[in-house]
Amino acid sequence: MTSGEVHDQRACDGALARAFGFLGKRWNGIILATLLNGPAGFSDLRRAVTGISDSVLSERLSELGRAGLIDRNVDNGPPISVEYRLTASGQALLPALNELTIWAEANLPPSECAE
Secondary structure, eight states: OOOOSSHHHHHHHOHHHHHHHHHTTHHHHHHHHHHHHHHHHHHHHHHHHHTTHHHHHHHHHHHHHTSEEEEEEEEOOOOOOOEEEEOHHHTTTTTHHHHHHHHHHHHSOOOOOOO
């Protein structure tokens, strides 16, 4: 970098890289976007996220929970049921996900949902 160039701190702090690394991990963004429609059970999420396996869905839900983006609520029933919902941090992603969707529709070629 020459002395006349302005340094952008965002390039060094890693926040954007962490965000894309996390949200760009296969299925995470789709799971979060699905939960933006409201709470869902495991089987509801599996049906909504075409092509994901049970084990990968379980892993991603745990990862999203550890990151504080979703809560796992267990109702001891009977019958026992588990529901996943976005936390306030997860809800805060709504504007960004909406903007990314608009941008992708306008700038990326269409493709199949399931890879």
